[in-house]
Amino acid sequence: MNQTDDVEIVQFDNVGLRYGTGKEVLTDVSFTLYSGRFYFLTGASGAGKTSLLKLLYLSQRPSRGLIRMFGTDAITLPRERLPGFRRRLGVVFQDFRLVQHLSAFDNVALPLRVAGVPEREIIRPVTDMLDWVGLGDRSHARPATLSGGEQQRVAIARAVIGRPDMLVADEPTGNVDPDMAVKLLRLFEALNRLGTTVVVATHDIHLIQKMPESLIMRLDKGRLSDPTGALRYPPRRASAPPRPEVLGA
Amino acid sequence: MSVVPAIVGALRGDWRERNSAEARLLPQGKLSGPMPWVIAIMIGLTVVATASGLALRNTARVASADVSGGVTVQIVHGAPRERDRQAQAALAALRNAPGVVSARLVPQAELDALVEPWLGTTVGDDVNALPVPALLDIRLANGTDEVHLAPLRARLKVPAPAARIDAQASWLAPVFKAIGGLQWLAGGLIGLLAFATVATVLLASRNALGNHRVTIEIVHMLGGTDTQIARIFQRSMAVDAAAGGIGGLLLGVVAISLLGHQFASLGSGMMTSAGLGWTDWLFICCIPLGGVLLAVLTARLTVLGALRRML
Numbered sequence: 370m371n372q373t374d375d376v377e378i379v380q381f382d383n384v385g386l387r388y389g390t391g392k393e394v395l396t397d398v399s400f401t402l403y404s405g406r407f408y409f410l411t412g413a414s415g416a417g418k419t420s421l422l423k424l425l426y427l428s429q430r431p432s433r434g435l436i437r438m439f440g441t442d443a444i445t446l447p448r449e450r451l452p453g454f455r456r457r458l459g460v461v462f463q464d465f466r467l468v469q470h471l472s473a474f475d476n477v478a479l480p481l482r483v484a485g486v487p488e489r490e491i492i493r494p495v496t497d498m499l500d501w502v503g504l505g506d507r508s509h510a511r512p513a514t515l516s517g518g519e520q521q522r523v524a525i526a527r528a529v530i531g532r533p534d535m536l537v538a539d540e541p542t543g544n545v546d547p548d549m550a551v552k553l554l555r556l557f558e559a560l561n562r563l564g565t566t567v568v569v570a571t572h573d574i575h576l577i578q579k580m581p582e583s584l585i586m587r588l589d590k591g592r593l594s595d596p597t598g599a600l601r602y603p604p605r606r607a608s609a610p611p612r613p614e615v616l617g618a
Numbered sequence: 619m620s621v622v623p624a625i626v627g628a629l630r631g632d633w634r635e636r637n638s639a640e641a642r643l644l645p646q647g648k649l650s651g652p653m654p655w656v657i658a659i660m661i662g663l664t665v666v667a668t669a670s671g672l673a674l675r676n677t678a679r680v681a682s683a684d685v686s687g688g689v690t691v692q693i694v695h696g697a698p699r700e701r702d703r704q705a706q707a708a709l710a711a712l713r714n715a716p717g718v719v720s721a722r723l724v725p726q727a728e729l730d731a732l733v734e735p736w737l738g739t740t741v742g743d744d745v746n747a748l749p750v751p752a753l754l755d756i757r758l759a760n761g762t763d764e765v766h767l768a769p770l771r772a773r774l775k776v777p778a779p780a781a782r783i784d785a786q787a788s789w790l791a792p793v794f795k796a797i798g799g800l801q802w803l804a805g806g807l808i809g810l811l812a813f814a815t816v817a818t819v820l821l822a823s824r825n826a827l828g829n830h831r832v833t834i835e836i837v838h839m840l841g842g843t844d845t846q847i848a849r850i851f852q853r854s855m856a857v858d859a860a861a862g863g864i865g866g867l868l869l870g871v872v873a874i875s876l877l878g879h880q881f882a883s884l885g886s887g888m889m890t891s892a893g894l895g896w897t898d899w900l901f902i903c904c905i906p907l908g909g910v911l912l913a914v915l916t917a918r919l920t921v922l923g924a925l926r927r928m929l
Contacts (some may be wrong), residue, residue, distance in 0.1 A: 375727065448844075458842030460839060460840075483643075527840075
């Protein structure tokens with residue numbers, strides 16, 4: 370285990386979230402994520418996975434509790450500092466959220482352009498990334514002309530192109546075939562080996578089983594449980610993939 | 619290649635690159651929507667209103683300079699010989715009076731020309747048969763209020779009992795008042811047009827924000843700053859406003875030229891003095907620039923205000 374494993378990059382302390390005046394969709398959620406680890410977030414539909422991810426990628430403020438990210442209180446973070454934090458995150462949205470009037474190339478290049486990377490330094494990595502996700506020949510295609518799986522791969526390429534400190538993915542393999550799902554998982558794994566913390570929300574038990582070193586957080590009706598010791602410190606190193614019944618599948 | 623041009627070149631290149639990359643973030647509806655046309659109409663009307671205001675100001679200035687210190691002495695007498703005698707006596711009395719800069723008897727030819735449009739006299743007519751008063755045009759050094767006119771009246775009482783003294787400014791006071799009112803009206807119109815331009819740009823910016831909300835949220839999520847997003851809208855608005863501004867300026871200049879031509883053909887002294895100087899034209903040419911700045915500033919503030927409501 371290298372030294373970066375000990376660095377806390379995300380801390381949730383008794384976090385609760387409700388939309389408007391509705392009931393809480395997340396209740397007393399507390400956990401710590403460590404740099405360089407691979408986490409799966411699982412749970413039934415409606416358990417609050419997407420809401421938890423929204424808090425993680427700073428698209429939502431919690432109704433209560435404390436959140437620290439990269440050593441800073443994320444709740445009282447001034448608005449001007451949010452873009453800097455967001456550039457350290459890679460996000461794969463469940464609905465892809467591709468910009469419809471931009472080509473696949475321009476969608477993948479978007480985080481680099483937003484970060485002000487010179488155009489001459491964009492072409493090569495974006496081309497390589499599109500080749501890697503098998504879309505090298507569709508780089509000029511608009512999202513509307515791509516299949517669901519292709520759009521998902523563009524979304525993943527966009528999330529990882531900037532080598533983020535933390536990658537947050539919401540059902541990233543939901544629309545791709547099993548071979549591509551494994552390939553994308555290997556991409557996440559490679560990114561994780563380079564030091565990126567990866568958080569993947571998924572229902573896919575087979576996907577989780579392919580990553581025996583990963584840690585699992587399970588949400589049940591807005592509350593977090595800890596089938597692999599992911600929430601403990603030091604986290605228990607899983608020696609074997611968790612059994613499906615442990616995950617409640 | 620020296621260092622400084624290299625740096626400047628690189629900076630220009632980066633700036634162009636950044637602009638081009640940012641411009642691609644949102645679809646740029648350049649010149650395709652109604653905005654350039656709306657701005658062209660606003661700028662055109664502003665140009666006409668401003669030119670009218672400036673022309674009125676110039677008219678008032680010229681007229682004011684003409685009548686400033688001017689006093690007219692009328693010798694109203696039915697007998698031409700006595701009228702002329704009193705006129706000469708009044709001229710002699712006023713030439714040496716304190717405070718009088720100049721005094722002249724308006725020549726008969728000038729008087730004939732003055733009354734010709736109303737009386738229809740032509741060469742050879744006996745104008746003396748009509749009781750037209752003799753006129754003296756006097757210039758005073760220190761204003762034409764009653765304090766300065768009273769000593770002149772006293773001075774003319776004996777040599778020219780038929781003399782009537784009037785300050786020229788008093789005749790034109792209602793005209794100056796009307797011109798002042800029209801200038802205020804022009805100013806008010808310019809203010810209203812500026813307000814309408816701001817309101818139009820505000821609505822257009824809000825509409826564009828609504829149309830591109832999803833893209834903006836994505837750019838935000840990827841770490842885009844409010845300033846970056848606002849810059850895209852500003853650029854789009856600047857292009858529309860510049861195109862509309864140039865069109866509006868041309869429209870306005872054509873309208874002013876036609877109006878100027880019409881007024882010049884009236885042949886009235888006051889109308890022909892209502893021309894525009896080069897500084898006026900320079901000011902008018904700056905109106906589109908002001909329009910662009912106003913539109914860009916409005917778009918920026920609207921977009922930044924709306925973005926602040928997003929997380």
